[in-house]
Amino acid sequence: MAHVVVIGGGFAGINAARKLGKSGKVAVTIIDQRNHHLFQPLLYQVAMAGLDPSDIAVPIRALMRPYRRVRTLLGRASSIDLENRIVGYDGGTLPFDYLIIACGASHSYFGKDEWERFAPGLKNLGQATEIRRRVLVAFEQAERTNDLAEQDHWMTFVIVGGGPTGVELAGSIAELARHALAKDFRTIDSTHARVILVQSGDSILKQFSQDQADYATKALEDLGVEVVLGNRVTDINAGGVVIGDQTINAGTVLWAAGVQANPIGALLGVPLDKAGRVIVGKDLSIPEHSNVFVAGDLAHVEGEKGKPLPGLAPVAMQAGRYVADLILTEVGEREANVKANQPAAVQNRKPFHYRDKGQMATIGRRRAIMQSGSIKKNGLIAWFAWLTIHIYFLNGFRNRLFVFLKWCWAYATFSKGARLIVQKEWRQRESDKLSPFADGIETYEDPISNDPAS
Amino acid sequence: MAHVVVIGGGFAGINAARKLGKSGKVAVTIIDQRNHHLFQPLLYQVAMAGLDPSDIAVPIRALMRPYRRVRTLLGRASSIDLENRIVGYDGGTLPFDYLIIACGASHSYFGKDEWERFAPGLKNLGQATEIRRRVLVAFEQAERTNDLAEQDHWMTFVIVGGGPTGVELAGSIAELARHALAKDFRTIDSTHARVILVQSGDSILKQFSQDQADYATKALEDLGVEVVLGNRVTDINAGGVVIGDQTINAGTVLWAAGVQANPIGALLGVPLDKAGRVIVGKDLSIPEHSNVFVAGDLAHVEGEKGKPLPGLAPVAMQAGRYVADLILTEVGEREANVKANQPAAVQNRKPFHYRDKGQMATIGRRRAIMQSGSIKKNGLIAWFAWLTIHIYFLNGFRNRLFVFLKWCWAYATFSKGARLIVQKEWRQRESDKLSPFADGIETYEDPISNDPAS
Known part of the structure; x- marks a missing residue:
């Protein structure tokens, strides 16, 4: 059975691992240096004491629970051997047939x-x-x-x-x-x-x-x-x-301000853009290694008019699912060929296409903006749309319920529920x-x- | 107007400050090295990923919001000058007429x-x-x-x-x-x-x-x-x-295991017990300074049969309220005497009496024990009583609601909602x-x- 290693449990990694896990056709190892998948679009609310960390974060392990062939590891990938197909991490090594690198980005201070x-x-x-x-x-x-x-x-x-x-x-x-x-x-x-x-x-x-x-x-x-x-x-x-x-x-x-891709991209020895993102092909694979993919904020994917796709959650989610589909198709074809005693066919990979459903931002109580194609809304209606969509995309019913309730509470009382300074003592x-x-x-x-x- | 300084925002300090604040008859400063009052009886549930920190902690400042004459400070008391009636902290000094020291205890490793x-x-x-x-x-x-x-x-x-x-x-x-x-x-x-x-x-x-x-x-x-x-x-x-x-x-x-009182007690130069607790009189004041009180886990209060009262939340709450009442009575009498042009009367302080309403402990799902006087219960009924009483004593309706909902959720699903390891990255x-x-x-x-x- 083919083994897929996924580095990173963000939007791209989780969506890829979930799709691969659901199929049951490949073995998957997902490794992340944190034990949780984070819903970054609401992170500012944790910073502003409106939500608790656990409202917007779910253990990757819990997300992967239904998929018996997905193994979750807490660890830090430190080396990638493309020729021998081995990822090294702080607890050992992971051989792979396919590799999905989705380690995201941090801030750049120029x-x-x-x-x-x-x-x-x-x-x-x-x-x-x-x-x-x-x-x-x-x-x-x-x-x-x-x-x-x-x-x-x-x-x-x-x-x-x-x-x-x-x-x-x-x-x-x-x-x-x-x-x-x-x-x-x-x-x-x-x-x-x-x-x-x-x-x-x-x-x-x-x-x-x-x-x-x-x-x-x-x-x-x-x-x-x-x-x-x-x-x-x-x-x-x-x-x-x-x-x-x-x-x-x-x-x-x-x-x-600025964005800087995860330095793991530099381990690959392939061209990076100015922000350190890996320049990938239309199938999100890297040059000369069609079994190695980069997805999410770490990838530089050419979009319309030559501009790279933006570092947004929907891009990462769609990219993760795209790569998973691509791998499953290839694994399926290879098995069919083995059964039929035929040589492996050269696959024509359908290029990744990002479906842009629009974007939104919130400013405060009852104030938000959204635009999708030619549709533009702002004010109360955009704010409700923002609330609804962010609740919808949260992982897990429990988080949806609690975020919804906390928002109702905050809206009614103007208060912030999580105004805690947690340190050993005041110093x-x-x-x-x-x-x-x-x-x-x-x-x-x-x-x-x-x-x-x- | 008399100024009361309260050191510590635990059960004793909060209950004293609240009662003093409600009266409006004294100015109060409450200082704590943390910005929150913690409901310690449920702390183990935060440690066990069942609850979030903000479910059981409330900013002291928010608790004191209704009382305009209570000032809240984040700071660390570092000195106590009993003669000149001044508390020193890392941001300056606080003169006091009355002082309530309620800094609690930490663990002793013997x-x-x-x-x-x-x-x-x-x-x-x-x-x-x-x-x-x-x-x-x-x-x-x-x-x-x-x-x-x-x-x-x-x-x-x-x-x-x-x-x-x-x-x-x-x-x-x-x-x-x-x-x-x-x-x-x-x-x-x-x-x-x-x-x-x-x-x-x-x-x-x-x-x-x-x-x-x-x-x-x-x-x-x-x-x-x-x-x-x-x-x-x-x-x-x-x-x-x-x-x-x-x-x-x-x-x-x-x-x-063991308990060790906060070292601030040693600053007072009065007798301490083996655990470092301040041995106080029946009115919870220290020897020779009837305007300085110690309440909560930091105090050694003689109970029945010569044994000190246990370090429990109800003891601290009752002690805090007792001291506040005592101060308010004295301040009231003094004002009456001033009005009537009479010399200050020597007050006969009513001793502190702890009303023991019983105790309880929980072991797990549907398993708890409780006893109050001759009444003893265990199993499901004790567990429900434990849940009800702990919800009741939580500060604030918001925390009550969310803890209640999280418990319902956990009971129904056997899951823990807060399984997060928060550190910068896995190392x-x-x-x-x-x-x-x-x-x-x-x-x-x-x-x-x-x-x-x-």
Whole structure:
């Protein structure tokens, strides 16, 4: 029986493994360095204390439970031997007949990796809880002091990057400050928090049409977010960010800009694009190794007009299913040929075609945008569509039920249910002492840090 | 207006601050090193992946929202000046008229603090997620290997301490292995996991009557737990635990034994008991400073027959409310005296009296014990009572609703909803390499460790 190794349990990997597992015709091993599949489109809600990690994450092992020929491994792939068809990982080796590499991407700091500790990105649960910690601690720091300049520092939040994640983070922080926290402080007035969204281009949400982007900008401004366009961030440091010749003193900076593919792509020795993505053929296989596929954010797939397909969940899901189908077809044909005593036929692979069903982004309560082909909607109807579609695509009925209930609760009460700072005990952390005001405070590195930036 | 400082947001501190806040007659500052009040009786369910941290924790700030004269601070009290009535913390100083110290307790390793890294205790959310990580990783490690001895190592779980927490942990791990994980592995059979509960005395749950303890022992054994009585643990190390002259090779050891009061008690310069608790008077004040009170697990309060009151949530809650009442009465009398131009009367303080409403412990599905005075129940009826009472005492309707729903879901499906290992990426951690089998594996210290033991 052919053995398919899938590296990565994101949208591409899960969809491929599930389809292969359902068929029962191949043995599958899926390996990931985390034990859970993450529904990334809702990750910003974990960062903003609206949802719990377990609401949007499911153990890969639990997803694969029905498929007896799928084995799940917690491990870190470290080498790929294309000639001998062996993947090495921290617990041993895995021989393969087919390999699907779907390890996704993380943030790119455009060569300024030193910015990461000042401005964490949002790609996994550890980062989400770290962002949650920083945002909540910023308000706590402001409440502790009577120095107005220090209060301003802690109550200023800068989000770099005007894509959907940046917009969602900016809108959520503004709502957190204006609603959920409004009556909780005595020294500060949390509704006076400044939230600044910085975008280098001349519009946010550039993958949407201009009128939709204008609607989103207006909606953000209604929430009190300052949208700063046409300016590139030139420095991020302990005091805040530098934009052009302007310095913004900010206690919290979040990064929602560039994308950098997982470095595993470089192990393959095939051409990569500028973002480190593997340039694959129309069948998503790599050059000279038609049994090795790359899918999801790690793949550079040429779409219409020569532009690569975007790093979106639907692309990854469709790519994962496409590769699984392709492998099952080939395995089936090979078996038929063996039975008929015929030589293996050269297969003509049908190219991958991405069916674009549209895109959407949410700004806040009752404010969202969506467009699909020529259909464009915004406001309440787009917001309901956003809610419905995100609930629908969550894995597992339990998560759907609980996310739905938590959203109803939050909508009715304006509250956030998960405002927890989980660390062993309150100690000023390195990221907390970044404030120019914190010089005199005794600081420790917290032993139970969730800081992905350290 | 008199200023009351409350150190600690556990059951005692929250109940005192709430009562004081409601009156509006005093200004209150409540300071805690964590931003949340934790419902400790359900902490083991977070450790066992049944509940999320936010289900059983509420921001102290949110609990204090209705009381405009209560200020909440995230901070760490570091000094107490009894003469000048000043508490020092990492963000400044707090002058007080009355002080309530309610910082609780952590685990005692009986002088063997080096055991903590091998056998974490369960007192806060960081420890709960660390225990969850260790238990889930143990099964993952077993699944990764074909070496039977190594599989046995990872599939053996030892819990030290036969009180309610130890019993709850042992029962939960057994149910996790036998139900929730039963169909998820391909190399191992999780139902063959060994769960061993070690108790130095000749019976578990010694605060219950013997027949109730016998029922619990039988119920644990029905779940497959091995109950080892009358043996003291003499060593805990990388390979497992040593009990008398027997060595048990175990991948996971959890500590649910001794109690050690918070070291803040030692700052007071008053007599402490063996466990470090502050020996307080019948009015819960300390000697020579009738305006300074200690409540909750940090206090040694003499109960009936000269035995100290147990470290239970009801004791702490009642103590917190008692101290608040006492302060409010004195403040009221003083004001009346000032108005009437009379000298302050010497108050006769009514002593604290703990109303014992009984106690309960749960072993697993449909198995619990309870006793209140001469009433004893076990089995299904005690289990329902346990569920009802724990839901009732949770803070906030939202948490009650979600815990109730999650319990219904878990009961119906035998599943655990929160089986997440949250760390930046899969890397063998120090605690994972403790296995004598792991020598050859490359190891790193994880930068986002949740390890409270390190």
